[in-house]
Amino acid sequence: MDWKIELIFVPVTDVDRAKEFYTRIGFHADIDASPSQDVRFVQLTPPGSACSIAIGEGLGSDVPPGTLDVIQVVVADADAALAQLRAVGVDAEGVEELDWGRFVSFRDPDGNRWALQELVPYD
Template identity: 35%
Template structure:
């Protein structure tokens, strides 16, 4: 028996499986709480909490736009040295637009880059970066980076379609208005190509085709033609 299920059965008398374990918050170490709070709020991140206690403990939580997970920092919240958090992924559907937006809000964002790859898109990643987005804007392939005032680093990654199996097959969700707009725009381009392949006639069933395309793209399934 699975150990987790065994523990649940012992505690309740009934075996349970597939308990949701949702990543809700990541703790990042900072030196100046108010400076960090202002920095992230200036980037448009939602302030969820700022709790102070008599023993000196303080926790601040902010959430990036459209994100299901948040970041936390404060005093007496971690023993990590300020600035040592690395490689926190921020996933976007348009890397160029995200970079422009963050730069306009005051973040020192790198230029867009993609890894040097040997042997094709999913081949061995060689050392170094190549300028600009990945060829054909391949999903998972384009990046930019920025750091907060302490040096904690964030990696922005463009993901427009998921590898099959990485999304809950029972749910299709768009985290923000811009994500939904991007999905609709890609579906519109693909649908135009679909109509062209079929003699250029208007497709009366376009809402169903759009929906099928957007669901398949997000889940990593075969796209309708």
């Protein structure tokens, strides 16, 4: 039986600000629905990913905004990812060279930390 991670909740304080940030860095806005006055569900997917993130209001999460550290995403080229983030005004850090990959990191407007990993050949 396959186990697939397909949705990760990312806690934010301002849904519109977070949605603008994530779409600016290239995520696709899949869903933005408000089934009631107390609930808003926004699903965004990074380009090429089978896993999406969810942000919103009234979703029942007790995770405080800005506390996720680290969501890790694999990219083909860390240098290109860093350049893309900086081109749209994101204060990204990198490229950090480690034995298990090349890394770029950034935070969303709430402080949730992301790491982008370029895989390196393993001997």
